[in-house]
Amino acid sequence: MRWGTVSLPGGRRLGYAECGDLEGHPVLYLHGVPGTRIARVGSAAEYRKRGLRLVTVDRPGCGVSTLGAPRRLLDWPEDVAALMGALGISRFSILAQSGGAPFALACAYRMPDRITSLVISSGAGPLYLPGARRGMKPLNRLALRLLGARRLSFAVWAALRGAFAVAPDLVIDYVLCLGSPPADAVLLARPDIKRLSRRMLRLAIRNGISGVVEEMRVVAGPWGFDPEQVPIRARFWHGDQDNTVPVAHAAYLASAIRGSSLIVCPGEGHMVMWRHLDEMLDALAADAYAERLETTA
Numbered sequence: 150m151r152w153g154t155v156s157l158p159g160g161r162r163l164g165y166a167e168c169g170d171l172e173g174h175p176v177l178y179l180h181g182v183p184g185t186r187i188a189r190v191g192s193a194a195e196y197r198k199r200g201l202r203l204v205t206v207d208r209p210g211c212g213v214s215t216l217g218a219p220r221r222l223l224d225w226p227e228d229v230a231a232l233m234g235a236l237g238i239s240r241f242s243i244l245a246q247s248g249g250a251p252f253a254l255a256c257a258y259r260m261p262d263r264i265t266s267l268v269i270s271s272g273a274g275p276l277y278l279p280g281a282r283r284g285m286k287p288l289n290r291l292a293l294r295l296l297g298a299r300r301l302s303f304a305v306w307a308a309l310r311g312a313f314a315v316a317p318d319l320v321i322d323y324v325l326c327l328g329s330p331p332a333d334a335v336l337l338a339r340p341d342i343k344r345l346s347r348r349m350l351r352l353a354i355r356n357g358i359s360g361v362v363e364e365m366r367v368v369a370g371p372w373g374f375d376p377e378q379v380p381i382r383a384r385f386w387h388g389d390q391d392n393t394v395p396v397a398h399a400a401y402l403a404s405a406i407r408g409s410s411l412i413v414c415p416g417e418g419h420m421v422m423w424r425h426l427d428e429m430l431d432a433l434a435a436d437a438y439a440e441r442l443e444t445t446a
Contacts, residue, residue, distance in 0.1 A: 150193065154213060155235040163232055164213035169196030169203040174265075174437035175241035177229065177256075178205045179249030182368055183353040183361040185212040187345070190246070190422045191430070199434040204241070206232060208252070210360020211353045220363065223373040225252050226259035233263070240440070242266040242433050246422050247394060248273050248368050250402075257381040258374045266436035267383040268429045270422040271391055274376070274398035276369045284395035286328035293369055330390040333418035342423075376401070382408030384432055386425050388417030 151167040166186045169176075176196070180188040186205040196203045209228070210216035233241060242265050245253035250272025257264055275281060282290050329337065336342055353361055383406055387399035396413060403411035412428075414421050422429065 155232050157228060157231050159217060161209065161215045161217045162213065163209075163228055164207040165232060165236075166205045167202060167236075168193035168205075170200050171202055173197075173200040173202040174434070174440070175202045175204055175233070175236075175238045176433055177233070177241050177243050178203055179243060179245040179252050180205070180208075181247030181249055182364045183211065183350065184208075184249070185349055185352040187352060188349045191426045195426065195430060199430050200437065201430065201433060203244075204232075204236065204238075207352075208360075208364060210356070210363050212355065214360075216356075216360050216363060220367055221373055222251055222255045222367050222370070223259060226256045229256050230260065230263075239263065240265050242268070242436060244268050244270075244429065244433060245272060246270045247419065248364070250274070251368050251372060254376065254379050254383075254402075254406075255372065255374070257379045257383070261380045264381055265440045266433060267381055268386075268433055269383055269399075269402075270386045270425070270429065271388065271394050271419050272385060272399060272402065273368060273394045274402050275372055277371055281398070284392060284397065286392040288328060289393055292365065328392065330388075330392060330418035332388065332390060332416060333420045336420045336423050376405035377407075379406045382406060382410075384429075385409065385411040386414060386421050386429060387411065388414045388419060388421045390416060391419045391421075393419040 151171070152165070154162045154164050156162055164186055168189075178189050180186075186207045189203060189205050193203070207214035208225070209220060233239075240263050243253045243256060245268070247270070250269045253267060253269060253272075257267055276293065282293060337346075383402070385399045385403050387394075387396045389396050399411050399413075403409040412425075414425065417424065
């Protein structure tokens with residue numbers, strides 16, 4: 150595992166980590182919201198054996214990455230370009246989960262010549278479209294409504310942070326588990342996943358709650374492009390019992406982005422990547438192999 154930071158224009162910094170095959174095909178992992186560079190799914194060995202170099206990142210305001218001025222979704226590809234440039238990476242794949250999907254699609258829209266393939270698990274579509282929040286569990290709908298009242302939103306997140314400092318297990322049980330479908334509840338009860346969730350949340354709010362609130366605002370607001378304008382096909386995996394991001398999001402995105410595919414996982418919830426990571430990594434490895442054949446032909 151390698152850790153580091155990259156300096157960005159305007160004095161901001163971006164924290165990242167790398168694992169897997171550090172000489173292999175680069176894969177940028179985009180975590181959900183909230184999340185940080187430690188939120189990856191799977192062990193380093195699972196990436197290494199497929200020849201994949203995994204790059205994870207703290208998005209602005211989370212972990213060790215600085216926030217800066219209010220942002221738009223389409224600002225993110227500029228940060229990615231700076232990060233990959235600093236790492237000497239010209240072309241790469243993207244593996245995104247949940248709220249990381251809009252950030253992945255923004256990269257595919259802005260820099261299609263640099264992205265070789267795109268895999269999205271439980272990915273959120275445009276939350277500003279009519280009906281996009283239908284089927285979400287009440288806690289998620291409440292969080293999105295709070296974004297319209299910024300002072301109240303910050304007050305709620307500050308209270309949550311205080312509660313997390315006192316009783317992290319109870320907060321994780323409440324925030325992550327409340328209302329989750331049975332398939333997710335089983336995974337969330339695992340000690341290793343609970344430990345990772347505690348570490349991830351602590352890191353996400355280490356500099357305050359502004360970064361998390363800003364990420365939610367960016368994800369929930371207008372994207373600045375339509376999914377139909379994304380020129381790279383994507384592979385989607387989604388659980389049909391997902392009530393964090395309902396499967397209708399993936400169905401819409403897969404139909405909107407030309408050439409895309411959707412695998413619906415019966416009886417599964419939001420944590421599809423935990424059970425289907427092998428399939429996703431095999432797809433990324435196959436695309437990387439096809440890319441090598443094409444460039445050497």
